[in-house]
Amino acid sequence: MILRDLKSTLRVxxxxxxxxxxxxxxxxxxxxxxxxxxxxxxxLAVGTYYYGGNPDLGLYAVIGTGMIGIWNxxxxxxxxIVQDERRYGTMSLLVAxxxxxxxxxxxxxxxxxxxxxxxxxxxxxxxxxxxxxxPDIQDPLGFAFGLLLTLIAMTCLGLILxxxxxxxxxxxxxxxxxxYPIFILSGLTFPLTLLPAWTRPLSSALAPTxxxxxxxxxxxxxxxxxxxxxxxxxxxxxxxxxxxxxxFVRIEKMVRRVGSLEEY
Amino acid sequence: xxxxxxxxxxRVFITTIGVVRRKPKEIVxxxxxxxxxxxxxxxxLLGPNGAGKTTMTKILATILxxxxxxxxxxxxxxxxxxxxxxxxxxxxxxxxxxxxxRLSGTDNLRYFSDLYKIPPEISRKRIPELLEMVGLxxxxxxxxxxxSRGMKQRLHIARGLVNDPEMLFMDEPTIGLDxxxxxxxxxxxxxxxxxxxxxxxxxxxxxEIDALCQRxxxxxxxxILTIDTPSAxxxxxxxxxxxxxxxxxxxxxxxxxxxxxxxxxxxSVVNREQAQVLQVQAEAGAELVQEFLGILEGVRVQKxxxxxxxxxxxxxxxxxxETLNV
Numbered sequence: 001m002i003l004r005d006l007k008s009t010l011r012v013x014x015x016x017x018x019x020x021x022x023x024x025x026x027x028x029x030x031x032x033x034x035x036x037x038x039x040x041x042x043x044l045a046v047g048t049y050y051y052g053g054n055p056d057l058g059l060y061a062v063i064g065t066g067m068i069g070i071w072n073x074x075x076x077x078x079x080x081i082v083q084d085e086r087r088y089g090t091m092s093l094l095v096a097x098x099x100x101x102x103x104x105x106x107x108x109x110x111x112x113x114x115x116x117x118x119x120x121x122x123x124x125x126x127x128x129x130x131x132x133x134x135p136d137i138q139d140p141l142g143f144a145f146g147l148l149l150t151l152i153a154m155t156c157l158g159l160i161l162x163x164x165x166x167x168x169x170x171x172x173x174x175x176x177x178x179x180y181p182i183f184i185l186s187g188l189t190f191p192l193t194l195l196p197a198w199t200r201p202l203s204s205a206l207a208p209t210x211x212x213x214x215x216x217x218x219x220x221x222x223x224x225x226x227x228x229x230x231x232x233x234x235x236x237x238x239x240x241x242x243x244x245x246x247x248f249v250r251i252e253k254m255v256r257r258v259g260s261l262e263e264y
Numbered sequence: 265x266x267x268x269x270x271x272x273x274x275r276v277f278i279t280t281i282g283v284v285r286r287k288p289k290e291i292v293x294x295x296x297x298x299x300x301x302x303x304x305x306x307x308x309l310l311g312p313n314g315a316g317k318t319t320m321t322k323i324l325a326t327i328l329x330x331x332x333x334x335x336x337x338x339x340x341x342x343x344x345x346x347x348x349x350x351x352x353x354x355x356x357x358x359x360x361x362x363x364x365x366r367l368s369g370t371d372n373l374r375y376f377s378d379l380y381k382i383p384p385e386i387s388r389k390r391i392p393e394l395l396e397m398v399g400l401x402x403x404x405x406x407x408x409x410x411x412s413r414g415m416k417q418r419l420h421i422a423r424g425l426v427n428d429p430e431m432l433f434m435d436e437p438t439i440g441l442d443x444x445x446x447x448x449x450x451x452x453x454x455x456x457x458x459x460x461x462x463x464x465x466x467x468x469x470x471x472e473i474d475a476l477c478q479r480x481x482x483x484x485x486x487x488i489l490t491i492d493t494p495s496a497x498x499x500x501x502x503x504x505x506x507x508x509x510x511x512x513x514x515x516x517x518x519x520x521x522x523x524x525x526x527x528x529x530x531x532s533v534v535n536r537e538q539a540q541v542l543q544v545q546a547e548a549g550a551e552l553v554q555e556f557l558g559i560l561e562g563v564r565v566q567k568x569x570x571x572x573x574x575x576x577x578x579x580x581x582x583x584x585x586e587t588l589n590v
Contacts, residue, residue, distance in 0.1 A: 008381040011378050011381070011384070012381070014378075015374070015375050015378030015379070016378075019364070019367070019371070019375050022367055022371065023364065023366050023367065026366040026367075026407075027366070088362070088363065088364055088365065089357075089361025089363075090361075092327045093355060093376075094379070095327060096325050096326050096327045096353070096355055097350060097376070097380060098351045098379070098380060099378075099379045099380075099381070104379070256326075256327065256328055256329040258278075259277055259322075259328050
């Protein structure tokens with residue numbers, strides 16, 4: 001029984017993963033965004049440090065830009081996934097199916113997370129071509145492990161946001177508003193030490209903060225014990241998942257009560 | 265045990281009016297609906313736009329919650345027992361939405377099979393069978409965005425059957441289809457019912473309900489007006505005949521005068537592009553055509569026919585006062 005449930009859960013995750021990948025691959029707009037955005041962000045971010053007299057912070061900027069790519073892929077696409085379901089008119093069918101909507105969103109978000117690895121690759125390539133920044137990663141294994149944990153944690157955070165997006169048809173506007181505060185609070189655009197002390201608890205609750213620290217430390221850009229970051233990423237992933245699960249149950253009831261599933 | 269049983273089902277939507285000072289406004293979509301559907305029955309729900317048909321279907325299909333009252337499907341409560349109920353239901357909406365347009369027909373069915381937790385060894389066999397049944401085998405690997413409206417609607421039927429449901433909810437499944445496609449779809453619906461599936465069908469096409477359903481409930485402004493067999497409903501108008509007057513620009517006062525005629529039971533107005541068709545239900549054998557034309561003096565009358573009443577006329581009698589737009 002448990003094995004059968006696990007199998008069907010994995011099938012739903014896989015089905016949603018493949019579904020999202022196929023849907024995205026057929027969208028020229030998505031492919032354009034995936035390739036063009038990291039190039040522009042890298043040129044701007046690395047250029048700021050490079051021409052501002054701090055070329056040694058170039059790798060920091062590249063990693064930060066890569067993290068922005070992952071974040072965009074998760075937050076932006078979580079909003080897009082929910083909006084697309086509304087646009088297709090499939091939202092109510094998903095809610096009426098025996099599969100919890102959170103599981104559908106998890107599979108689709110994982111698909112986007114994987115696509116965001118491409119964005120990181122493009123970021124490093126742009127840094128190398130435009131600024132001759134060598135991607136000298138001090139601890140490649142630790143970096144890869146940190147990247148994996150970051151992707152998982154960001155996907156879990158995306159689930160919380162995705163559950164909220166189910167409530168509103170204005171997910172796109174919310175994404176636009178939420179992006180930049182998160183970039184700043186997570187230290188993706190400039191170091192956290194430049195922020196006032198009262199923002200620290202907020203920064204700590206965000207997975208991108210720890211992902212950024214872990215990737216920068218394993219790359220040898222900053223001094224930081226990556227194991228602390230790994231632990232935070234695992235812990236936050238569990239907390240995000242629990243919150244998302246709770247929210248999905250409540251929000252499903254709420255949208256059934258309000259009847260807003262097909263508003264677009 | 266009933267396949268469907270609702271008791272005093274009520275659903276109220278809250279909306280807002282105004283831009284700056286928004287005021288809440290209640291819209292009563294269902295107002296104390298009680299009905300029973302038997303296992304294996306093809307049950308029709310008739311009503312004009314806004315009568316509450318889709319709301320009723322969505323509550324029974326666990327998409328919406330009722331505001332009050334109770335609804336049970338196959339003995340299970342639609343509010344509390346969703347986990348047990350959902351795998352056994354099939355939901356088919358009319359229209360083009362509800363499919364992933366960028367994916368193929370097969371991909372859509374495979375995905376919904378996963379969502380309904382159908383083991384792959386079953387879905388691998390079932391999906392080609394369903395595509396064959398709805399006549400889409402030759403287009404199975406084409407993207408849905410290239411499908412015609414009829415093809416999308418047939419894919420909807422296949423999608424609603426991926427889990428081989430015991431109970432099917434169909435909300436205006438033939439809406440917008442051309443007559444040939446609609447007839448083909450009606451054959452599919454009849455076959456599914458003959459295969460033992462209980463079907464809850466909403467429509468505002470009378471002939472569809474007449475041809476398919478064993479019993480019909482007529483819904484108006486959220487309330488059930490009557491529940492009976494199509495032939496019993498037709499008996500409501502058995503002593504009447506229908507005079508159809510196709511004309512241009514009949515004034516509301518003239519139509520009201522027809523309505524007040526002592527031997528007229530009901531008058532409905534069907535707008536067909538520029539023309540109006542006044543369907544006057546009058547006492548059978550009363551020879552009233554000349555009198556009616558006298559009331560419509562000055563109005564350009566194009567055609568007058570007298571015919572036997574149909575289920576549509578029974579429906580019109582129940583809905584008296586509603587304007588139908590064709």
